[in-house]
Amino acid sequence: MAKKDFTDDLRPHPDADGAKKLASERSRSSIDTDELANHVFGSAYLERQQRVLTALEPEKIFSKANQANLSRPDRYKLGLARGKRMRQLMDKHGWDEADILMAEYLIDDLQPYHLHLSLFNSAMREQCSDDQRAYWTPKIESWEIIGAYAQTELGHGSNVRGLECQATWDQKTKEFVIHSPTLTASKWWNGTLGRTATHAVVVAQLMLPHGPSGKLVSYGPRPFIVQVRDKKTHQPPESIAVGDIGPKYGYAPMDNAYCLFDHHRVPHSALLSRYASVDPDTGAYTKPTNPASVYGSLTRGRSVIVMNARLVLARAVTVAIRYLAIRRQFRDRDDANPEGPECAVLDYSTVQIRVLPLLAATFALHYSGEAMRELYERTRSTNALDGDQAQLAELHSTSAGLKSLATDLAANGIETCRRAMGGHGFGGGTGLIQPNADYLSKPTVEGDNWMITQQAARYLLNRVEDVKKSPAGESRSRTDDNLRDYHARASTPPKSRQLSDETIAAAFEWRVSFFAFEAHRARYIQKKSWNSMLIDLYKLSRAYAQSMLVGNFYLAMRRSTLSCSTTTEVLGDLYRLFALNTMDAEAREFQKSGAVAAEVLDTLPEQVLHLMQKVRPHVVKLVDSFALPDFMLDSALGRYDGRVYEDLFNRAHRLNPLNRLTFNPDYRSDEIVMGAKDGADMLAKL
Amino acid sequence: MAKKDFTDDLRPHPDADGAKKLASERSRSSIDTDELANHVFGSAYLERQQRVLTALEPEKIFSKANQANLSRPDRYKLGLARGKRMRQLMDKHGWDEADILMAEYLIDDLQPYHLHLSLFNSAMREQCSDDQRAYWTPKIESWEIIGAYAQTELGHGSNVRGLECQATWDQKTKEFVIHSPTLTASKWWNGTLGRTATHAVVVAQLMLPHGPSGKLVSYGPRPFIVQVRDKKTHQPPESIAVGDIGPKYGYAPMDNAYCLFDHHRVPHSALLSRYASVDPDTGAYTKPTNPASVYGSLTRGRSVIVMNARLVLARAVTVAIRYLAIRRQFRDRDDANPEGPECAVLDYSTVQIRVLPLLAATFALHYSGEAMRELYERTRSTNALDGDQAQLAELHSTSAGLKSLATDLAANGIETCRRAMGGHGFGGGTGLIQPNADYLSKPTVEGDNWMITQQAARYLLNRVEDVKKSPAGESRSRTDDNLRDYHARASTPPKSRQLSDETIAAAFEWRVSFFAFEAHRARYIQKKSWNSMLIDLYKLSRAYAQSMLVGNFYLAMRRSTLSCSTTTEVLGDLYRLFALNTMDAEAREFQKSGAVAAEVLDTLPEQVLHLMQKVRPHVVKLVDSFALPDFMLDSALGRYDGRVYEDLFNRAHRLNPLNRLTFNPDYRSDEIVMGAKDGADMLAKL
CATH class of the missing domain: 1.20.140.10 (Butyryl-CoA Dehydrogenase, subunit A, domain 3)
Incomplete structure (x- = not known):
């Protein structure tokens, strides 16, 4: 990239040789990291991680080197290209669901197809009648259609009963009329729907005539499958306004949507009718029967949140501990030798008190997530014990508190680790900027941490x-x-x-x-x-x-x-x-x-x-022993080999695209880039 | 921007009419906001704010509408263009230093000339001898040169005595040889130096022969003025490697630098010699005499930090309180009427306990910042009382703790307010993403909050x-x-x-x-x-x-x-x-x-x-009464008129550039944007 110059031969000061420092740290503990890694993750997980990593690493499209320099539109484009490539690798390697989750984790950049694979897929699986399932499943699996899940609205989040979007049954045409009566009825936040999806499960108040007056009343929010874009032109019909809501804290490649309906008509079959249905001939409503074992799936979901919180925290702690074991600053005040080497920052008690309890919390989260998962799996077996069932019922209620605590611990923990790293903690070399911004959603989504x-x-x-x-x-x-x-x-x-x-x-x-x-x-x-x-x-x-x-x-x-x-x-x-x-x-x-x-x-x-x-x-x-691959960490400060300063310098001097341009700082000149007379171009970008 | 469509006529649900909600909130308190604003800021400040705002608002270059969508290189270019325009406005309106600070505050996007105006300017003012001052001041004021301040290094932050960069006196040529002996000696983080500056005050260990052996030893870190780029070509000499360190948490338009010297020679006059000097004929060193009243300027700096923390917190609290007074969610559990309107989120005690103490903290910070400023001003007068001087000496030491607490309160407070806002708190409509990211530097710069x-x-x-x-x-x-x-x-x-x-x-x-x-x-x-x-x-x-x-x-x-x-x-x-x-x-x-x-x-x-x-x-x-202009806030959630939902929708539907493109989600296709066959283009950007 950069020309050869005098910096090529420079090495860090011997007191700042990260590779040596980490080698010395590793030599003074007899922990068996392989055994501990197996204890935490199990060999199947570690094997999967290695296998998927091997498939991803050679693919240039997953390179993270320039990601932070891209514009928001380019971040989405890159996400789409990555999603496509991931699907191709799925086919090539015959990846199963767990492999795909692993790939998403390692790529660490949410691709716009994500909600198709997750929430849309599971909603269709759960809410479709058998006939609907037979019709839609092949289209979903082949990506012939790309789906999203549209529940929350501009004015309505946690309180699902307050949704404004309506689906009114028209007995004459045997259609539902999907309509957004106000601006706050606009669907909002729905991932994959902004620019990518062709279809969406739209949750709307089912409006049917009630009583002798035939007055329309809501029978509660129900799911409808709605085509939102033409499969060929990828344009929405005139009765749908749909788009991306714009930049947010994190998840730049994800197209979170707004979506409004103007008396948009869908056929009777659009109502997903596994649990509730409308008779097409009479308009009579059949109430939902509660899906069995909702405790189980909710508890499983919460265990996933706890396990993810553990991984996110492990990541921040890994970066902080490796860097802080290398970084030196000041001498110990009680050191008799005024010329002695500076202290490892990790040896200051004020640094330890911030980072080491978080290291401990990572394991605490792990064992609770594991206990939840085991309980969930025991209760799925046909001869589950009564005690387990009672325990699961309890866990279903109390795990709300655990979701709240776990996501707070992780979200706050990333920032605590970042600050513990001092100046370089503010730099891109942490590898934590994006995971931090992404994770900040967790304390509020899937149940606000205070409310639940x-x-x-x-x-x-x-x-x-x-x-x-x-x-x-x-x-x-x-x-x-x-x-x-x-x-x-x-x-x-x-x-x-x-x-x-x-x-x-x-x-x-x-x-x-x-x-x-x-x-x-x-x-x-x-x-x-x-x-x-x-x-x-x-x-x-x-x-x-x-x-x-x-x-x-x-x-x-x-x-x-x-x-x-x-x-x-x-x-x-x-x-x-x-x-x-x-x-x-x-x-x-x-x-x-x-x-x-x-x-x-x-x-x-x-x-x-x-x-x-x-x-x-x-x-x-x-x-x-957390076994987090360098590919995923993308961190100069937290890399396994400890070459912190070499990596920081390399990113700056050899990779940063800004350094390929020469600028004109003369304030009287309309030139921004030397020789370009491009001052007016900047205005056009606003 | 967007075509006319059915959404043009939509309004928020009557229960979500932000303008009405805020009007009703305002009508139920008899606080005199004008008086309170004057009490907090003083009329001179408020007049200045209005005057500078009036000059900035019509200038399209300061529009924030598309800022969050730009790439990092474009953010720097925009910053440079804005900095140029700001200088032109300075000249046009005859702005003084306080006006410029106000403009920077309102523009709320650090321009790359910032360190020229602040740290470089003050270092030159303080460290130059009278002759040096006479030579450099006109060049600095006319922006003939653009300067930066280069102290911290890749391996060295708070511990200034540990800096590695050396300036060795060469008695033969009567020059100093500036040299970076290792990679960790690279200057690092130095704002304005990465791409913009022509000159820098470089802090280096002054190396002089010592004792009979003539062995070179360090006489401590001293400041040197060094030209780093040609004024015409804007290229550094071969003996200097300088560039931008790349993306970081915040401050996208600022070019924080790395900078290394390879036996780079500067004349004797490069040593800024107000307090210490080297005799050009003998190489004899004159020790620094301590600058007077260092207590004062440090205390003044700390009062500025406290006052800024107050403004940042006021901003987050303003956005949160306005939005949360409008937002409705769920009914009160004890409400007898099951059909009653939903509660204002701000009426939940779990929301109040997060936001209202921060509102109170804003005033607490204000009164302490003000007390510090008043004390500083009293001690500057010639007949300052002894008691005041003793109090200032005390404040000089103890204000370290106040810096730590104030910046923690503000940095943590932004995030607390953001989370209190639930789902929309994660969106760009908060207007807090950038100030949040920028402010995260404060707990570690100017004295790490734990260390100091x-x-x-x-x-x-x-x-x-x-x-x-x-x-x-x-x-x-x-x-x-x-x-x-x-x-x-x-x-x-x-x-x-x-x-x-x-x-x-x-x-x-x-x-x-x-x-x-x-x-x-x-x-x-x-x-x-x-x-x-x-x-x-x-x-x-x-x-x-x-x-x-x-x-x-x-x-x-x-x-x-x-x-x-x-x-x-x-x-x-x-x-x-x-x-x-x-x-x-x-x-x-x-x-x-x-x-x-x-x-x-x-x-x-x-x-x-x-x-x-x-x-x-x-x-x-x-x-x-904090009187924060909408122009500065740039917040859909926190705008004065309460039109939260209209603004959120407008940003998404009419302003978001991603919505001007149509994409092809077919994973077998190399097309990203419809009709563009641009899959390979994405690879080239990595």
């Missing part, structure tokens, strides 16, 4: 009510046990003076019970308004989710069968680090609830410091 | 040492008073049972003293290592900075002379909201220190809830 905590809290209030009504009733879950136990001995709180692995987990449970009973009293006895309690309910849900993370981590440690004793020991330290650091942050709740003695809470900062020192020698090996 | 807290904490430890040594010594500052008072009655902590405005402020001070003495004991008596104390020192600094914000807010309330009694009352509520919400978040420290009784701390959530309800009717008027 009501679900978990409501469940707990109901359980407390049951326990109070029949204290001797049967326990059906761990939470039941805890609430009954608390009810029986609320007057003698444990005030733990000794924090063993077991009493730590028990303290988290006691705190939940205490605040669940407090909230119950506020609502059922003091009759407080729901709105005035929302903040307390949020805290209750968070306490519960923290207790889940700690509890599942604890159980996983007890069951651990790792052969490497160092790994076992370090994971135990990570358990204690995650739990005690969380306890320290919430110390007043632990004190108030009587879960832990106040003097013991005072010792937490010291204990956390000590645990961080114990974990410190192993952190590079720990992030190595 | 040591400065404030060290000051406090020294004060405690003095107080312990001579408890009856003379107090020279408010902090001295507090520490002495604490020392005298540490055994009888106040444990306040009643939280008046005054005791609230006193509780914050007591907490600081308690933890300052604790830290002093750990360091001086228990002899703990500095590194093991860093986290506690960070907390101490934060406690001190919070106490400053609360204390200055309290004093401002006491002195308030506003004629509108509602405003006075609401500001008082905001003071209590900020202080008590902060106290609640740090409740355990207040409990442990004995500043406030535990039972009283238990009442804080209830008090905060009550204060938010009191403030709620006034919040739209409060943000109106």
Whole structure:
């Protein structure tokens, strides 16, 4: 790219030799990274990652080198080209669904066909009648049609019952008339629909005549399959206005849509009728029967969110730990030798306290995601135990709180890691700019992180009510046990003076019970308004989710069968680090609830410091065991070989397209690029 | 732009009429927004804002409509074009420095000449000898040369003494040889230098022969003026490699640089020699004399940071409050009428608890920034009081903690506001994407927010040492008073049972003293290592900075002379909201220190809830009084007139350039844009 010049022979200062620093970090820990990687991901996952990676790496279209320099329209075009190539590779290599997910993860740039493969596909699978399924499935699988899922509207998000878009049955023509009565009825945010899709599942209020007056009323939001663009010209009909909503925080290649309907007519068959239907001859409505095991699929979805949060956090932590183990800054103030080498930034306690608890949180998220997945899989088997079913029902409600906590931990964790990296944390060399921007959607989508905590809290209030009504009733879950136990001995709180692995987990449970009973009293006895309690309910849900993370981590440690004793020991330290650091942050709740003695809470900062020192020698090996490929990381700071400074310089000096242009800074000149007289061109771009 | 179509006649649902909603919000508060705006900004500022705005608005080059769609190279080009136009407007309107700052603020897109106007200009003003100043000033002012400031390096940020770049005196030729011995010696991050500048102040280790051996040693980092590009061809000489470092989180139009020197020779006059010089005949070195009143300029710089943090936070809060007052979602769970209108999102306590304390924080930052500025101005006068001078010395040390807290509050506050806005918070309609990305640099630049807290904490430890040594010594500052008072009655902590405005402020001070003495004991008596104390020192600094914000807010309330009694009352509520919400978040420290009784701390959530309800009717008027122009906000969600949905739709349907293209989604086709056969073109862009 750049000509040969004097910089070609320059190397980093010997004190900043990243390759040597990481080699030395790796040599001082006896963690068996292969075993740990297998423990976390399983060999099938790691094999898949390697196989898909091998297929992607040689393809230039997936190169990330210039991605951040492109315009938004080019980002979409690139996304489309990548999506096409991915489909070709699917066919070539016979990839299954898990392979495609893996490819999307490694490419790390959402392609515009994504919603066709995911939400549109699953909605059609779930909502179509058998006849509809037989008709549409081949077209969906061959990509003859490209589909999207259009539910949310400009004025309506979480409250699905408030959707404005209408589908009115016309008995004469036996058609539905899809219509957007207002601007706020415009479909909004719907991925893949903006520029790519030919079809969409449109969720609209089903309007049918009601009662003797025949007045049109809504029978609730129902799904309709609607063709939005001509397959040949790719233009929408005049009765549909559809387009991309424009740049947003992340997901530049994705065409999130607006879409309005002007009395747009679709045939009777457009209503997806597995669960509810309209008789074409009489216009009579058949109510939906609830799909079975909705608990299961929702819980599975939530476990995926938790597992993704874990991967995102692992990524940020990997980049931060590798870079901060290399980066040197200032000498230790207590160092007697004023000429000694500068400290590794990762050795400062103020850096450790930000990054190492997040490393521990990555494992905490992992074990809870895994526990959810296992429970879900056990309950799918025909001879699932009753206890598992009850546990699943509980998890269905309480996992709302876990979604909230997990996505907050990951979203906030990326930014915490970024800031811990100081100046270079603001640069493109982190490889975190895009994943950060993308991930910022997660705390609000699929249930706003504050709003949905009501679900978990409501469940707990109901359980407390049951326990109070029949204290001797049967326990059906761990939470039941805890609430009954608390009810029986609320007057003698444990005030733990000794924090063993077991009493730590028990303290988290006691705190939940205490605040669940407090909230119950506020609502059922003091009759407080729901709105005035929302903040307390949020805290209750968070306490519960923290207790889940700690509890599942604890159980996983007890069951651990790792052969490497160092790994076992370090994971135990990570358990204690995650739990005690969380306890320290919430110390007043632990004190108030009587879960832990106040003097013991005072010792937490010291204990956390000590645990961080114990974990410190192993952190590079720990992030190595996340096995995140350099191709995916695309990070100068976080690359496996530690060549941080060489890579940063290479990106700047040899790859940056801005450096191929020479500019004219004379303010009196209409020239921007030297010799181009292009000042007016800039105006045209606005 | 777009053709006329059926969407032209659509309006938002009557329940989503933003103009009506905001009108109703404004009608229910009697706050005098003009008076409050004057109180916060002063009439000169508001007049300046209006005058500069009037000059900028008609200029198409400052239109923000398509900015987010441009490529990085185009963002730089646009920045250069804007910078040129700004200079032309400077000349046309005779703008002074404050006018230019105002223009930059309103344009809200850092132009590449920025460092020429700021850091380069001030470094030259401060470091040049009189002769040098006479030579360079006209060239700087006429933009005959464009300058940058090159201090930080690839391997070296905060630790200036660790810089690697060398300037070696060659007695024979009477030149300095500027050289980068390694890759990590490359200058890095230096704004305006990447593509724009012709000159740079380069900070390099001054290498002179030392002792009888004549061995070269460093006399410390000194500034040199170096021409980096030819004024005509704008090409660097072969002995300099310079360019832009590539895309980063924010500041797309700014050309942050890398720059290396290969034994590049500059004349003796290149050393900026106001404070230190090398005799050209003997090579003898004259040590720097410390520039006077460095306290003052540093304190002034910190007050600017605090005032900017206030403006950035005001911006996020303005957007969030206007939008959330309009947005409706779900009905109140306790509402008896199941068909009633949906709630304004801003009426949910879980939304208020995120946004309203930030509204209060905006004022808290304001009053502290103002207090700093006033103190700085008082100490500049010739008959400044001793007390003021002592206070300034104290502020110089402790303002490090305030910089840390203020930039954290603002950076985190933007994201908190964004998430509170739910789905649309992730969209470009917030107008916050770019200010958010830009501002994320602030917690790490100008002193990393964790690192610099040591400065404030060290000051406090020294004060405690003095107080312990001579408890009856003379107090020279408010902090001295507090520490002495604490020392005298540490055994009888106040444990306040009643939280008046005054005791609230006193509780914050007591907490600081308690933890300052604790830290002093750990360091001086228990002899703990500095590194093991860093986290506690960070907390101490934060406690001190919070106490400053609360204390200055309290004093401002006491002195308030506003004629509108509602405003006075609401500001008082905001003071209590900020202080008590902060106290609640740090409740355990207040409990442990004995500043406030535990039972009283238990009442804080209830008090905060009550204060938010009191403030709620006034919040739209409060943000109106920040007087942020729509031109600057560039926000569909936060526009003054409340036409949120109309604006969001207009940006999507009529302005988004992606919608002018039709795409071919057939994965077997090499066509991306319909009819273009442009699949291969995408590859070429990578």
